[in-house]
Amino acid sequence: MTDFTQNYHPPRRSFGQLALRWLLFALLGLFALFYLMPLFVMVTTSLKSLEEIRTGSLVALPRDVTFEAWSTAWSGTCTGVKCEGLRPYFWNSVLMTVPAVFLATLLGAVNGYVIAQWRFKGANLIFAMMLFGCFIPFQVVLLPMARSLGILGLAGSIPGLIFVHVIYGIGFTTLFFRNYYVTIPAELTKAAKVDGAGFFRIFWSIFLPLSLPIVVVTVIWQFTNIWNDFLFGVSFSQAGTQPVTVALNNIVNSTTGVKEYNVDMAAAIIAALPTLLVYVVAGKYFIRGLTAGSVKG
Amino acid sequence: MAPILDINNLYKNYGSVEILKDINVAIEPGDFLVLVGPSGCGKSTLLNCIAGLEPITGGTLSIGGKDMTHVSPKDRDIAMVFQSYALYPTMSVAKNITFGMKVRGVDAATQESKLKEVASQLQIEQLLHRRPGQLSGGQRQRVAMGRALVRDPKLFLFDEPLSNLDAKLRVEMRSEIKKLHQNLGATMVYVTHDQIEAMTLATKIVVLKGGVVQQIGTPAEIYNRPANLFVADFMGSPAMNLIPAKASKNGSGTQIEIARDGAAPLVLTDTHAENLPQDVILGLRPEDIAEAGFRAGEDVQVAECHIDMVEPAGADTFVVSELGGKQVTARLHAETGAESGKALSLAFDLSKVSYFAPGSGERLN
Numbered sequence: 001m002t003d004f005t006q007n008y009h010p011p012r013r014s015f016g017q018l019a020l021r022w023l024l025f026a027l028l029g030l031f032a033l034f035y036l037m038p039l040f041v042m043v044t045t046s047l048k049s050l051e052e053i054r055t056g057s058l059v060a061l062p063r064d065v066t067f068e069a070w071s072t073a074w075s076g077t078c079t080g081v082k083c084e085g086l087r088p089y090f091w092n093s094v095l096m097t098v099p100a101v102f103l104a105t106l107l108g109a110v111n112g113y114v115i116a117q118w119r120f121k122g123a124n125l126i127f128a129m130m131l132f133g134c135f136i137p138f139q140v141v142l143l144p145m146a147r148s149l150g151i152l153g154l155a156g157s158i159p160g161l162i163f164v165h166v167i168y169g170i171g172f173t174t175l176f177f178r179n180y181y182v183t184i185p186a187e188l189t190k191a192a193k194v195d196g197a198g199f200f201r202i203f204w205s206i207f208l209p210l211s212l213p214i215v216v217v218t219v220i221w222q223f224t225n226i227w228n229d230f231l232f233g234v235s236f237s238q239a240g241t242q243p244v245t246v247a248l249n250n251i252v253n254s255t256t257g258v259k260e261y262n263v264d265m266a267a268a269i270i271a272a273l274p275t276l277l278v279y280v281v282a283g284k285y286f287i288r289g290l291t292a293g294s295v296k297g
Numbered sequence: 298m299a300p301i302l303d304i305n306n307l308y309k310n311y312g313s314v315e316i317l318k319d320i321n322v323a324i325e326p327g328d329f330l331v332l333v334g335p336s337g338c339g340k341s342t343l344l345n346c347i348a349g350l351e352p353i354t355g356g357t358l359s360i361g362g363k364d365m366t367h368v369s370p371k372d373r374d375i376a377m378v379f380q381s382y383a384l385y386p387t388m389s390v391a392k393n394i395t396f397g398m399k400v401r402g403v404d405a406a407t408q409e410s411k412l413k414e415v416a417s418q419l420q421i422e423q424l425l426h427r428r429p430g431q432l433s434g435g436q437r438q439r440v441a442m443g444r445a446l447v448r449d450p451k452l453f454l455f456d457e458p459l460s461n462l463d464a465k466l467r468v469e470m471r472s473e474i475k476k477l478h479q480n481l482g483a484t485m486v487y488v489t490h491d492q493i494e495a496m497t498l499a500t501k502i503v504v505l506k507g508g509v510v511q512q513i514g515t516p517a518e519i520y521n522r523p524a525n526l527f528v529a530d531f532m533g534s535p536a537m538n539l540i541p542a543k544a545s546k547n548g549s550g551t552q553i554e555i556a557r558d559g560a561a562p563l564v565l566t567d568t569h570a571e572n573l574p575q576d577v578i579l580g581l582r583p584e585d586i587a588e589a590g591f592r593a594g595e596d597v598q599v600a601e602c603h604i605d606m607v608e609p610a611g612a613d614t615f616v617v618s619e620l621g622g623k624q625v626t627a628r629l630h631a632e633t634g635a636e637s638g639k640a641l642s643l644a645f646d647l648s649k650v651s652y653f654a655p656g657s658g659e660r661l662n
Contacts, residue, residue: 190350191383194454195397195444196371205396209387 046070046265053261069262073270077263079250086267088240089247093227094274096158096243100165101222107166108173108218109211113203115174116181117189127178133171138231141168149236156238164236165226173218180214181207216285224275244271299362301326301484302347302452308355309342309508316342317508320356324486324501329478332488333495334505335531340488343505344456347486349373361451376445377454380461382437384429384444391416391425394443415447435466442477455487459494471497492532496520504528520582523651526658529580535628537580540621541655544573553579555621557603563620565598567647570662577661580651583615586627588635589642596648607637616641 013021041058046069048062056063075085114120115127145164146155154160184207192202233243242250248271252264300323309317317339324330332340345351347358349370357366365373376397384393392399394415395408403411416422419439429437438458445453455474459467475498478485489495495502496516504511504519504527512524523529529537543554550568557563589599605624606617614629616637627643635641652661 185381185383187379187381187383188385190345190348190370191377191379191444192385192396193350193370194348194375194377195448196400197396198371201400206385206387 042265070266073267089244093244100162103166104169111174112177303359306356310354329500330486331495331499338505339508374451376448376450378458380457382441415443453485538625540579542579578653583626583628585646585649592644
């Protein structure tokens, strides 16, 4: 085979084009720095001692790196009267987020599969209503939801929070999966039907294996929303079942005496870490999944 | 023998739109039924109804003597090959082929032996571990066939299986399907918009238009005795010449007069046709108009015609002459001396002629 790459010369750019390119990079770099600034302050502050924070500058690097604030934030700082750090609340959040994300994703996948591939009378109407559900502000449902949770006996419990988040998540997850499955040719379902597969068999053996990109998108989306949620967390929890976001708020607001900025910063980072991790691990698929519906490859 | 597929008074509506109207078709075991028609004629819908993928609005349908009108596709004992092949993208070729057996709980040893048998039959053994995405169009087509063959069903259904292939491959696969049909003795229902595919494959053709059956018959019947103007025009390439003419009685039969621009009318005498109305449309296939002297028979009549165009096509040469205001094509042998702009004696073989009523389009003889 002939190697064409040897004879290929990229068109030479003029000085103007080159300058424009560098300007673009410089601007982008500047924005990135600007955006990362708070994170930088948070990380450096969390690694300083209180003494250093008082005397030093906000943006200075720590002189003596100490992880004391981190361990205090994790297991020693006080939220109101209790002083056991973020740890129990962090686990509350995990116990709430993982099942809620799993259930909302699974239900969204089944819903999307039905709406996209098993067309029935009123499918469009149901889909439209689910979409409508995405646009209802959280605040509107607070009271009705509190009442419902009371009737169901789930008030103030982690299962109650899971319930709320699953209900709220279904609209979005259904939308994601429906738009993804609509691009899959209907003949695939037909072929599987003729092959003898039923509703769940087709879903399990044919559609789910195709769904990795959209599952990743949905999981990231749901995980971020549910983990970061404050309003439902503060409204539908009680002492002992509060998620980490509520606990973080309590830590920051209930300090007496000297404000422990380093502990606050460490706690904030700890609370944000899981979503950051999810993005880093699955970000590659996130972009791919977002564009998967529009560009068929 | 009881028909293996029996469709009675089948109707199919989408909302208030009638897609299929009063379809009646029956085929015997071993038949190769081709549903043919232009796009939007309902042929694929009819196939989906046979498969049970679309519920039918009215009528009944039985397969293998059992009523299947309301039976789900998996219990109809059918296999189907789709236009897009519809291979399961995340499964290997082997898993694609055995999926149906796996779903039905066939034991692993039987699955394995059947897979081997079908793979060697279709020469796809070396592809078994690949994913559909790694296959060419022709290979995918084979895998799709394999998935149907491995099931050994009562009825094979094909939904335009060759339309995504390039011309050469299409002809190859066409003869392979034909071979397969002969070797297996299987019953097949095949949908296509390509009338050549229909002619070459079928033992029985159903011509559909606008959801209504136009004609059911063997390829020869459809070709030689089309039931109406639509069938006459649709089947055959180049299409049948359809020439407006005037019929009148004369002593020995019927005199057919075809008007010509700037010349005396062409007059033919048909000794077999009877009771024709005054206005008819005369249908004659291009191969039934030959150069004078090359066609003999008592119904062959010769007339001088002005040739407007000569189109050599290799094996044949087509010449075009204007008769009755229509461009009439005749299929001559390749070595003809016909020249455009000159007159040529053409032989019209009236033993093959069809007459149609201009208004209704129905066949008259």
